[in-house]
Amino acid sequence: MTTDTVANGAKGVSVGLPGAPQAPQKQTSDFRLTLIRLKFWLKSPSPYLNILGLAGFLLFWYLTTEVLKLPLFEKLPGPTATLDEWLSHDPMFGISFFTLEYYQHIGISIWRVFQAFALATMLGVPIGLFMGWKKTFKDYTFPLLEVLRPIPMLAWVPLSILMWPGREASIVFLTFLGSFFATVLNTLLGVESIDECYFRAAASLGASEKQIFSKVIVPGALPFIFTGLQISMGYAWFSLVAGEMLAGEFGLGYLIWNSYTLVQYPVIIIAMITLGVIGSLSSLIIRLVGDKLMQWKVREAAQ
Amino acid sequence: MINNMSNTGMQAGEMVVDNLVKTYGTDILTKVVLDDCSFVLERSKLTVLVGPSGCGKSTIINVLAGYEKPTSGRVLLDGEQISGPGPDRLVVFQETALFPWMTTFENVAYGPEVRKEMKGKELRDAVMHLLELVGLEDFRDKYPTQLSGGMQRRTELVRAMINHPKVMFMDEPFRGLDAMTRSLMQEYYVRLFEEHRGTNLFITSELEEGIFLADRLVILTNQPCRVKKIMNVDLPRPRDFSVMGSSEYLNIKREALELLHEEAMKSFASGAVNAADFLEAYSHMGEDQAKPRSHV
Structure with missing residues (x-):
């Protein structure tokens, strides 16, 4: 093949080539991409509507609890009472931004979720991938998964207390279970969502089974896996709080329940908001890691 | 076959399709898709299969590429029976498989x-x-x-x-592109083929595209899919769209249209579901065959 002839040949068709008139394009750097997106976001009405929505909720909370004192809400602490406690150097109930105990509760909860989520991901993703890859393995395991998966986490509490020696292990185990099934199922769905044509293309091009696994199954399932990880992170926090309420001595779930029994209501709100913020942040981290690994998805959305 | 492939690339291959039959289902639910198809993909030639949509063209490619096993009949590549997909026979799909x-x-x-x-x-x-x-x-x-x-x-x-690859299969690769892009792709493809002279099998439901590209034109029947006629297209190469105005091109087109029209009438008479579309499509193409194409 000589370039010459083809260049001549191509001349005849070069006039309206799709893409030819466009300037050579460079991949935009990650940082610039983020800046550009941030700029567009700030120009759109979204951020201001976001703030308005949050402010509306705070106003509703304030009015119902502290100004109007409506029947359903009169026992709840209002935003100012909560904030006073939260920002106090000498909090009435011992929990605020300036107490070590607050961070101990947060720290232990994050550590438990981290252990459980890491374990669930390290086991769940390979099992899900393998189920999708090998039909026989799926035939063995899928019915079991489908029966175990719908069992609510709370139903596992007695068994996990019986099984594990300490409270710590049983709480982590409960958290792990909550997150594990979602991860396996979404990974499996991810593999099954990969279009047959990619397997055919890879097989045609001479890829071995292992190469198909690493170059088709894993990247093809990644979008589903990361959606699954976000869901499973949610389940992990859910199960954690349930576990801590029942068996904990520390942690945000324990703090909520303990504050209820001790009639320290503002602390309940503090712990709840803390859970909400940490939960969102953990989801965000997963999404960022996913974006990093799936540039092809990010670029698609950027253009 | 994969193992003894050399680094410098493979020679163009010759593929023989011998009494190929492909049915789906069993017993009373049997549907014959390919019925006794025989043709040869000659070395370094571009063979085009033309037939109506849904006649079983893609099934032929799936069998030849090794994705599906034939019910009976043989597919030989340089004298050897094919077994499964491999990089010696590559498919460019209808939908993108990138x-x-x-x-x-x-x-x-x-x-x-x-x-x-x-x-x-x-x-x-x-x-x-x-x-x-x-x-x-x-x-x-x-x-x-x-x-x-x-x-x-x-x-x-x-x-x-x-x-x-020894043989390249093109399964309606330009389907779904707009008319402009499509004719550009046809030119690109014809250049690449003329440059490399590999053995190519191109499938299309568009007769004009088929004649423009082909060295050999295989006209297929509808449900079940059989080989109606094999025509040699001896238009000069390198080709460009001006060839579509030549009397030789028009003669081939007229003959092919007659065959396709006859086929359409037959399946219409036998009550085939898509026969009406088929008939309409090929009758319509006959009317404007004398007119030059807009982009020529």
């Missing part, structure tokens, strides 16, 4: 890379050379979703070509 998670460059490099035939600079040069041929060198780092439909098909073309 890996969305790989860049243009990575997609094209995939074949030689997984077979460990080339690496480093050699691989890079081979990929870039082909990308330049189809005008995509500036798009090497783009992902498929960032490319236009025409660019995706071109990428897919060179992703197959880099493996120097």
